[in-house]
Amino acid sequence: MESISKEPEIERAPESPLPEWAPAINxxxxxxxxxxxxxxxxxLKAEGDLCFDCDRCGASFGSVYGLPDLTPPGLDNTKAQERSHYTENVEYYLRMHSTWHRSPFYRHYHRSFLRLFDPLPPGSLILECGCGLGHDGLELMRRGHFLVATDISPGQLREARRLHRREGLGRxxxxxxxxxxxxxxxxxSFHGVLMVASLHHLSDPLKALREAHRVxxxxxxxVLGTEPNRxxxxTIYPVGKALIKTVEKLTGVKVLGDEMVSEADKKAEGFFGRELxxxxxxxxxxxxxxxxxxxxSAALFFxxxxxxxRLPFNLKLYPLEAxxxxxxxxxxxxxxxxxxxxxxxAWARKAP
Ligand SMILES: [Zn+2]
Structure with a gap:
C-alpha cells in the first residue's frame, strides 16, 4: 500500500515505557x-505506572489493573454499564469463547474479516476498538503487525493483555x-482499525466511525467484523421468541431464561446494509x-x-456447521x- 503516508515524527518523554512504535496519545x-x-x-516499569495529564483542559488519567485509563471523564450510563457488565462477567465470556473459537462458523467468518487486512504490509500499526478478550488482535500480530488494543472494560482488556503476553506478543x-x-x-495515527461486534454496542455509531476515519x-x-443485521x-428474533413462548406454554417447561447480554446489547438491533x-x-x-x-450456519451456531x-452439556454440531x-x-x-x-x-477505506 504505497498510498499510505509515512509515520509522523513522534515526540515522547525519554523515560516513557511506551514502545517506540506507539502512536501519540491525545x-x-x-x-x-x-x-x-x-x-x-x-x-516506572510498565505503561500502567504512567499518568497522563492534559495541560489544556486539566483532565488527568490514571490506570485500572495496570492499564492506562484514557476513557473521557464522566462516561454516560450505557457505557458505564458496558464497562461493568464485561468486567464482572469476564469468566463467563472466557468460558464461552473456549467453545466458540472451535466452531466452523466462528472460525470461517473471523478469518474472512481478518483477510481484509491482507493489503497491509507486516509492521503496520492497527487499532482495535472493543478488543474484548483479544483473539482477533492476536492473529494480526502473528502476521507481523503492531496492535493497540482498546476496550472500555478493564476486565476484558486485562485478559487480552494476558493472552498477548502468554503468546509472546507483549512487545x-x-x-x-x-x-x-x-x-x-x-x-x-493508524494503518488499520478493527471493530468486531462492537459498533452496535455504541450509542452513537456515526461518532465512532468518524473517530475511526480521523485516526x-x-x-x-x-474493518468491521460480525455486525448484526437489523x-x-x-423477522427471525420476534418469530423465534413467539414460537418458544408457545412451546413453553404448551409444555410448561421454561426454555427462555435470563440471557447473559449487556444492557446495550439488549437494545441493539444491528444495521441494515444500507444503514451501514x-x-x-x-x-x-x-x-x-x-x-x-x-x-x-449462523442460525445453527446461535x-x-x-x-x-440450558443443557447439562455443550451442544456442538461442527460437521453440520462446516x-x-x-x-x-x-x-x-x-x-x-x-x-x-x-x-x-465490512471494509471501508479512507481516501489516499
Ligand atoms: Zn484535554
Whole structure:
C-alpha cells in the first residue's frame, strides 16, 4: 500500500515505557497531546505506572489493573454499564469463547474479516476498538503487525493483555482503556482499525466511525467484523421468541431464561446494509464493501449456543456447521439473499 503516508515524527518523554512504535496519545476530551509522567515516588516499569495529564483542559488519567485509563471523564450510563457488565462477567465470556473459537462458523467468518487486512504490509500499526478478550488482535500480530488494543472494560482488556503476553506478543501490543467515540489518539495515527461486534454496542455509531476515519492514515483500512443485521431483529428474533413462548406454554417447561447480554446489547438491533453504507459515507469513507457473513450456519451456531446454556452439556454440531458454512458462501452470492445475512463483515477505506 504505497498510498499510505509515512509515520509522523513522534515526540515522547525519554523515560516513557511506551514502545517506540506507539502512536501519540491525545486527550480524549479536548484532543491536545497529553503529557506523560509518573505518580511521584513510583517506579516506572510498565505503561500502567504512567499518568497522563492534559495541560489544556486539566483532565488527568490514571490506570485500572495496570492499564492506562484514557476513557473521557464522566462516561454516560450505557457505557458505564458496558464497562461493568464485561468486567464482572469476564469468566463467563472466557468460558464461552473456549467453545466458540472451535466452531466452523466462528472460525470461517473471523478469518474472512481478518483477510481484509491482507493489503497491509507486516509492521503496520492497527487499532482495535472493543478488543474484548483479544483473539482477533492476536492473529494480526502473528502476521507481523503492531496492535493497540482498546476496550472500555478493564476486565476484558486485562485478559487480552494476558493472552498477548502468554503468546509472546507483549512487545507488539499496547493495551489502553478507551472509548471508541472519543479516541485518545492523534489524527492519522493508524494503518488499520478493527471493530468486531462492537459498533452496535455504541450509542452513537456515526461518532465512532468518524473517530475511526480521523485516526486512520490516508489510504488506511477500517474493518468491521460480525455486525448484526437489523433484518434479524425484525423477522427471525420476534418469530423465534413467539414460537418458544408457545412451546413453553404448551409444555410448561421454561426454555427462555435470563440471557447473559449487556444492557446495550439488549437494545441493539444491528444495521441494515444500507444503514451501514450511509454511516460509512457520513463518516467520510468514500469506498466500502459489505460482505454477508452467515445464514444457516449462523442460525445453527446461535441455536447451539442458546441450548448449551440450558443443557447439562455443550451442544456442538461442527460437521453440520462446516457444511452450512460452505452453503452460506453460495447463498451470499444470490442477489435475493445478499441483503439478509445474519451478520455483516465490512471494509471501508479512507481516501489516499
Ligand atoms: Zn484535554
Amino acid at each position: 486527550c480524549p476530551k479536548c484532543g491536545t497531546r497529553l503529557t506523560i509522567g509518573r505518580p511521584e515516588g513510583s517506579e 507488539s501490543s499496547l493495551h489502553l482503556l478507551a472509548d471508541a467515540e472519543n479516541l485518545p489518539f492523534a489524527d492519522a 486512520l492514515k490516508p489510504g488506511g483500512i477500517l 433484518w434479524q431483529s425484525k 453504507e450511509t454511516l460509512f459515507y457520513r463518516a467520510g469513507f468514500r469506498e466500502n464493501r459489505l460482505l454477508p457473513a452467515g445464514y444457516l 441455536l447451539c449456543t442458546e441450548l448449551s446454556q 457444511l452450512l458454512v460452505i452453503l452460506d458462501d453460495w447463498l451470499g452470492r444470490l442477489p435475493l439473499l445478499r441483503k439478509v445475512p445474519w451478520h455483516w463483515n
